[in-house]
Amino acid sequence: MNTCTAAKTEINAILFDMDNTLFDFAAAKIVSCGKICEFLGKGTDWDLMRYFLNSGLGYENHANIEKFMKDNGIYNEADYETAVCIYESVKLNSLVLYDNVIPTLEKIRAAGIKTAIITDAESSQAKKRLTKTNLAQYFDCAVSPDISGARKPEPPTFLCALEKLGTAAGVSMVVGDSLRREIEPANKLGMTSVYAKYGDWMKIPAKDVIPDYTIENFGELAGILSLE
Structure with a gap:
């Protein structure tokens, strides 16, 4: 299995939040x-x-x-x-991709890293947004509440995505803009967590939640994964 080395561990799969992580929803x-x-x-x-x-x-x-x-x-x-x-x-x-999303996803896919969307949008809505932004091709699967039976931050969405990708939490990463809904559950499940601070427009304090990495631009993921 292809892997890339991050500072914390080897990563072979990444679970991405969609809204306000990939585009400005x-x-x-x-x-x-x-x-x-x-x-x-x-x-x-x-x-x-x-x-x-x-x-x-x-x-x-x-x-x-x-x-x-x-x-x-x-x-x-x-x-x-x-x-x-x-x-x-x-x-x-009106959806607009954040800077460096497509070039970074292309690097991730070229490295053989599996990718999934984890979202609280229903499947039909997620499909429309991913199609409109030309992002669907970069993901192996998308997990919504109508698939997992739960909403973030509950574990089923994350676990369902891991199962679909055929991988484990310890070698997987979560990228999201919400400390409570993505970063905290990722930490609890033993996944590498990346806080997409640029997309956290509500900025709800969560001082007890510490991400492994914080990025101000989507393109910084390439550096974390040693893909640059």
Whole structure:
């Protein structure tokens, strides 16, 4: 099996978070919220974005749009359906890869390292985003809650990805932008953890979670893996 040497151990597989690790999903989501508000003639991008963040309905649930409209006294089914279409299309078309993602993934694949996506997006959504950004070809598999039966930071998503790749935690790496949802479970499972700090737009403190590596640019992975 091909391996590359990192400072901590030999790595033969990498599990990547998707949103805000490979591309700026938060920015795309905010743009889509703004376009909805323009269509409805009510509120701002962040007025609607706060519903997705704080309503408790779920970060990707269209019910957030419905609640926003009802709370503002502007709900009707036709406009709601249009708003949902705007949300999905603008969000997808606004995805922008972070710098050095494709060149670095090409180096990783050329080195024979197996790769997987671990995401809380449903499989259908993950497939659309990976296809739109031309990233699907760089991954052996993608594990979503509808596949693993759980959401991060619970272990099943990570363990399912390891099983699909045919590898073990001790020789695998996790790369993600969330200290609680990716780095902490990676540490607990004995995996090498890489905190993609550049994508952590919420910056929720987690002083007790210490990643093995912290990167400010996706391209720094090549150095960690001695691929440069």
